[in-house]
Amino acid sequence: MGFRISGSSSSSCFCLQRTLLPPLTAIATSTRGFKRRSNCIPSCSVSYRKFVEFALDETTLHTHLIPSPLQEKYNFMNSKDGKGTLSMLSFEGAKIRLLRSLIIETETMQVLDFTVFPKAEYDIPIFCANFFTSAKTNIVVLDLNPLHDIINQHEYKEKYFKSLIPLGLKYAELFPWGGKLTSESINFFSPIVIWTKFTSNPEKYDILYSAFREYYKVWLKLICKADKETDESQIFHNLEAQHRYLTWRVEKDPGQGVLKKLIGDTLAKDMLRSFLFNGVDELGNKTFNDYFPRYCCQEGTLNKKGNVIGKSFENRPWNARGEFIEYFR
Numbered sequence: 001m002g003f004r005i006s007g008s009s010s011s012s013c014f015c016l017q018r019t020l021l022p023p024l025t026a027i028a029t030s031t032r033g034f035k036r037r038s039n040c041i042p043s044c045s046v047s048y049r050k051f052v053e054f055a056l057d058e059t060t061l062h063t064h065l066i067p068s069p070l071q072e073k074y075n076f077m078n079s080k081d082g083k084g085t086l087s088m089l090s091f092e093g094a095k096i097r098l099l100r101s102l103i104i105e106t107e108t109m110q111v112l113d114f115t116v117f118p119k120a121e122y123d124i125p126i127f128c129a130n131f132f133t134s135a136k137t138n139i140v141v142l143d144l145n146p147l148h149d150i151i152n153q154h155e156y157k158e159k160y161f162k163s164l165i166p167l168g169l170k171y172a173e174l175f176p177w178g179g180k181l182t183s184e185s186i187n188f189f190s191p192i193v194i195w196t197k198f199t200s201n202p203e204k205y206d207i208l209y210s211a212f213r214e215y216y217k218v219w220l221k222l223i224c225k226a227d228k229e230t231d232e233s234q235i236f237h238n239l240e241a242q243h244r245y246l247t248w249r250v251e252k253d254p255g256q257g258v259l260k261k262l263i264g265d266t267l268a269k270d271m272l273r274s275f276l277f278n279g280v281d282e283l284g285n286k287t288f289n290d291y292f293p294r295y296c297c298q299e300g301t302l303n304k305k306g307n308v309i310g311k312s313f314e315n316r317p318w319n320a321r322g323e324f325i326e327y328f329r
Helices: 010-020 024-029 034-044 049-059 154-160 162-174 202-225 232-252 256-263 265-276
Strands: 076-078 085-092 096-105 109-118 126-134 137-145 194-199
Touching: 049 085, 049 096, 049 109, 049 202, 096 265, 126 202, 137 202, 154 162, 162 194, 162 202, 194 202, 232 265, 256 265
Parallel strands: none
Antiparallel strands: 076 085, 085 096, 096 109, 109 126, 126 137, 137 194
16 A cells, blocks of 8 residues: 555555655665675665555555655765665654654665654654664664653553553563663653664564564554644643654764764754754754753763763663663662
8 A cells, every 4th residue: 555645546656655765676776886785685684664664554544644845855865985875754644743764774784763753732652663783783772752751740651651561561571671771861761662682683573573563553543543632731742842852862862973974964963953853943942951951960970972971771660560660770
């Protein structure tokens, strides 16, 4: 199934999908160093294109998607050395402010950055999938990032995550906790987050694909059931929460280094602020220090990059009931 776009036939919609998300071989043949890249991709044993295609097809079963205005500028790019490609897609929907994906494919790695942001009239979580794959290593974050605080305020957690705890426990058994996360970062994750690292193998990829599909289907159910908020103060509250999330991600996203290496500092900054975390310059005026004042005060030890040292979670900080375990390692 292709995109259901008003005024378009199903065949033309399907063609749009395949045009914007071309087959791997089509990109490879248009890029220098194809022989070297074709040798690399089997060693990575995964293509994240089927993840994006599944999400788009599944979304269009529930809502109309239209291309975002961002699509015209952010669609495809070669890396500086000509040996890697960046493929981008972006859409909007009735309840979706922005659905966007970035797939990076080089000789040595493949990356998926797929996120869906709801409109401010809906307080549902933000769907987030960040996957990094090399020939030997995989780093994975898959979650329904809570829009509002679930550590100190239980109402939001009960509303959206209580029924999902069994799903999180299922995959927590299959994907062990990936190591230290700072207390600041943990505020943006839910009790069902998959944060893991594993050695590349086909079986793990199959499980990851199953997890992605289950998590995305759950997210789609949430947004389909969500009622439109009419209270202006609550809409503003949702808007500010999303801006806070974007502000954190722009400043702290671990993929910045990869982007800078591939396309240079200027283009990487533009992609971060205008595409990946679109809205950080439009949805609010607060700065990083406004939202996270501990980074400019004496609470905790600050290093040169502004990270708080000494506060981190080495193990999953939620118990089997999804309750937050309040301790630091």
